[in-house]
Amino acid sequence: MKKALIIGGGIAGPVTAMALRQAGLEPIVCEAYDDVAGTQIGAYLTVAVNGLSALALLNAHSIVTEIGHPSGTLSFSTSSGKHITDMPIGGTLPDGTVTHSVKRRDMYRALNAEAARRGVRYEYNKRLVNATPTAQGGVSATFADGTTIEADVLIGADGIRSRTREIIDPTAPKAHFLGIYGLGGFVTDRSLHDALGLRPGVYSMIFGKKAFFGYFVAPDGEIWWFANMPRSRELSRSESENTTPAQWRDQLVALLWADRGPAARIVAATPDDTFVPGFNQYDMPTVTTWHNDNMVIVGDAAHAVASSSGQGVSMAVEDAVMLATCLRDIPDTATALAAYEDRRRERVERVVAHGAQTSGDKASNGFGRLLVRLVTPYFLKKAAKAGVAPLNWMFDYRINWGPEHLAPGQPVIDRSR
Known part of the structure; x- marks a missing residue:
């Protein structure tokens, strides 16, 4: 049985581990921290139907649907509070499932707990320092604590600052700052619902004069926002560590008071303990080298997409499942890793380009931002009339795991596209 060493216990890590275990490999997840969810940034995530479909191949889609909430409709408004249009977020699976929103920390914990329940081995406080080939054709990983672990293949699921990517190709590009700080939070004050006319289950987006704002009202009444x-420059580590939630809240409220609508009041009502402080947002320039003979990168390490695409989680899940099928079906590791890249690269680069375009609109300032606000209603209404059809290439994507390899009780989903 091939042993696979997976670097990172975020989202790509545990999903890759579950996929590899189902494919007959022995995965080991090495996490740099002592808590897979303890240091993550960001408030919540969306998992599109293509990601849920891929998770269904692992019988893991219910993890998302049980802890998350359906959010199948987008509603757009201007800074003056004028409603522009509503449109669906992606498609709908045969059983009626739509895109789901889920708190980031809940998802990290649930995925890793499920991987561990399925027998995946975890090693904590293992920060990767280096990895080298072994004489037997495998790979030996060295960690900051001085320990080493050998395996047949090493998989970097270690995010946008991937050490694995650097080891595979020291000339690999660094992450690209999108000119945006992200913030977020959760508000439990239900009195805001009636006062602000909030609609539960609808993902509302506001093109503000000075900031972009989005919020979602969960079925239990909690308001999730981002x-x-x-910003023209990246937030430094010192600024990130020394700026308090109260200071971030004051900065953001000052920007949002320029707009009509609920944004400023939602942020002002967010307590410190549920406020997600500012963080830089990135995507990845094209990474020309994803693998060598016994190492490969998946998820954000290979192709981080802008959050505006709503596809970051789904791309990581698709990677995990596709990599598992290649390692399962192709005996030679180097050939399997090359096949994985060949099957994934064109799709993910198209998704990255789509996300970069939508994020560019949010990063505009001055006259550029005014122009975006003026033309956006026209293009959104046009897009709403077209429905989801122009983006079917993104949401209708399916991976053929093969019914002969499904675990007992697993659903066989539509693979006709």
Whole structure:
């Protein structure tokens, strides 16, 4: 049985581990911290139907649907509070499932708990330092604590600052700052619902004069929100550590008071303990080398997409399942890793390009931002009339795991596209 060493216990890590275990490999997840969900940034995530479909191949889609909430409709408004249009977020699976929103920390914990329940081995406080080929054709990983672990293949699911990517190709590009700080939070004050006319289950987006704002009202009444603040420079580690939630809240409220609508009041009502402080948002320039003979990268390490695409989680899940099928079906590891890249690269680069375009609108400032606000209603109404059809290439994508390899009780989903 091939042993696979997976670097990172975020989202790509545990999903890859579950996929590899189902494919007959022995996965080991090495996490740099002592808590897979303890240091992550961001408030919540969306999992599109293509990601849920891929999770269904692992019988893991219910993890998302049980802890998340359906959010199948987008509603757009202007800074003056004028409603522009509503449109669906992606398609709908045969059983009626739509895109789901889920708290980031809940998803990290649930995925890793499920991987561990299925027998995946975890090693904590293992920060990768280096990895080298072994004489037997495998790979030996060295960690900051001085330990080493050998395996047949090493998989970097270690995010946008991937050490695995650097080891595979020291000339690999660094992450690209999108000119946006992200913030977020959760509000439990239900009195805001009636006062602000909030609609549960609808993902509302506001093109503000000075910031972009989005929010979602969960079925239990909790308000989930995020904001994008245009900035010309990256937030330093010192600024990130020394700026308090109260200071971030004051900065953001000052920007949002320029708009009509609920944004400023939602942020002002967010307590410190549920406020997600500012963080830089990135995507990845094209990574020309994804693998060598016994190492490969998946998820954000290979192709981080802008959050505006709503596809970051789904791309990581698709990677995990596709990599598992290649390692299962192709005996030679190097050939399997090459096949994985060949089957994934064109799709993910198209998704990255789509996300970069939508994020560019949010990063605009001055006259550029005014122009975006003026033309956006026209294009959104046009897009709403077209429905989801122009983006079917993104949401209708399916991976053929093969019914002969499904675990007992697993659903056989539509693979006709």
